[in-house]
Amino acid sequence: MEFFNTVGKMAIGSRLRLLTDKITEDAAQVYSMYGISMQPKWFPVFYVLSQGEHKTITEIAKEIEHSHVSVSKIVREMVQKGFIKEKKDKTDGRKTLVGLSPKGMEVNEKIAAQYQDVNNAIEELSAQTKNDLWKAMEEWEFLLEQKSLLRRVQEQRKLRESSYVKVVPYEAAYRKAFHDxxxxxxxxxxxxxxxxxxxxxxxxxxxxxKGGHIFVALYKDEPVGVVALVPMDDPDYDYELAKMAVSPLAQGKSIGWLLGTALIAKARELGASKIYLESNTILKPAISLYHKMGFRKVAARVSPYERANIQMELVL
Structure with a gap:
C-alpha cells in the first residue's frame, strides 16, 4: 500500500477498484467452491429474479440501481448460459419479461448455504475492524447523492483558481481591456x-x-473581467451595475461574483440604498449570478438599450 500512502486520498477510485478486484476474484472462487458456475457480476440480477417474479430489464435496473445497458448485457449473458429465460408480457406484447430458468431455480436452491457462509465470513471480518465499512459506504453514497464527486472537484477548482484573482480599481492602463x-x-x-x-x-x-467607479478583475495580473458602478439621475436608484464582462477564457473562476461583490461593497461604502441593472434573459448565467447576489426583477423602465428585456434591483 506504499503507493496509496504516497499518493493519498486523490487515488480513492484506484484503491476502491483494487479492493473490488480482490473481493471479486475471491467471489468467483467461492462460487466455484459451491459448484455454482455463476459470475459474481450476475449476482444482483440473479438475486432479484430469485424472489420468483418475472421482471423487465427496466424494472431490474431500477431495483439494483444499475444502468439499463449494464443489466441488458448481464441478462443476455445469463440467457446464453441458461440461467434466465425470456417471455412476452401477456398484458403487453411489446414488453419482454425475464425470469429464472429451471437451471437458475436449481442454482437458487443450492446457493442458500453459500449465502449463509459468505454473510458469516463478512460479519467475522467486520468484527475485526475498527471502522464499519458497510456504514461508511452508506454515508459516502448518501453524501455523493447530495453532491457528486465531480461537482465537489469543480467547486474546489473554482475556489483554487479564484484565489489567483484580484479585483482592483480602474486605471488608465486598463482602458483597452474595459473596452475590448x-x-x-x-x-x-x-x-x-x-x-x-x-x-x-x-x-x-x-x-x-460623474462619480462612478470601475473595477477590474486580474487573473495572474492579466485583466479578464470588468464592471462599472454608474451614478443614476433617478429618484428610485443611486447607482447602476453596468458593463460587466468576463473573458470566456477566464470563466469558472468566480470572477463575476468577485466583481459584483466588490461593486456592492463600494455602493454600501458610498451610502447607496438601491442598485439597478439591465440585462437580457438569454444570458442565463448572468441572470443567475444577479439573483445569487440578491437582485430581484422589477417593472420595466424605459431603457436606452434595444437588447434590454429585464430590469433588476438590489436593496442594500
Missing amino acids: LNEAWISTYFKMEPSDYKALDDPEGHILQ
Whole structure:
C-alpha cells in the first residue's frame, strides 16, 4: 500500500477498484467452491429474479440501481448460459419479461448455504475492524447523492483558481481591456449600440468623472473581467451595475461574483440604498449570478438599450 500512502486520498477510485478486484476474484472462487458456475457480476440480477417474479430489464435496473445497458448485457449473458429465460408480457406484447430458468431455480436452491457462509465470513471480518465499512459506504453514497464527486472537484477548482484573482480599481492602463472585454461579449450576443460606445470609448468622462467607479478583475495580473458602478439621475436608484464582462477564457473562476461583490461593497461604502441593472434573459448565467447576489426583477423602465428585456434591483 506504499503507493496509496504516497499518493493519498486523490487515488480513492484506484484503491476502491483494487479492493473490488480482490473481493471479486475471491467471489468467483467461492462460487466455484459451491459448484455454482455463476459470475459474481450476475449476482444482483440473479438475486432479484430469485424472489420468483418475472421482471423487465427496466424494472431490474431500477431495483439494483444499475444502468439499463449494464443489466441488458448481464441478462443476455445469463440467457446464453441458461440461467434466465425470456417471455412476452401477456398484458403487453411489446414488453419482454425475464425470469429464472429451471437451471437458475436449481442454482437458487443450492446457493442458500453459500449465502449463509459468505454473510458469516463478512460479519467475522467486520468484527475485526475498527471502522464499519458497510456504514461508511452508506454515508459516502448518501453524501455523493447530495453532491457528486465531480461537482465537489469543480467547486474546489473554482475556489483554487479564484484565489489567483484580484479585483482592483480602474486605471488608465486598463482602458483597452474595459473596452475590448465589453465589446467582445456584446458583439457575441447582440450588437453594439450608441450608449455602449459612449461608455466604452470614454469611461473616464462618462463614468468616473460623474462619480462612478470601475473595477477590474486580474487573473495572474492579466485583466479578464470588468464592471462599472454608474451614478443614476433617478429618484428610485443611486447607482447602476453596468458593463460587466468576463473573458470566456477566464470563466469558472468566480470572477463575476468577485466583481459584483466588490461593486456592492463600494455602493454600501458610498451610502447607496438601491442598485439597478439591465440585462437580457438569454444570458442565463448572468441572470443567475444577479439573483445569487440578491437582485430581484422589477417593472420595466424605459431603457436606452434595444437588447434590454429585464430590469433588476438590489436593496442594500
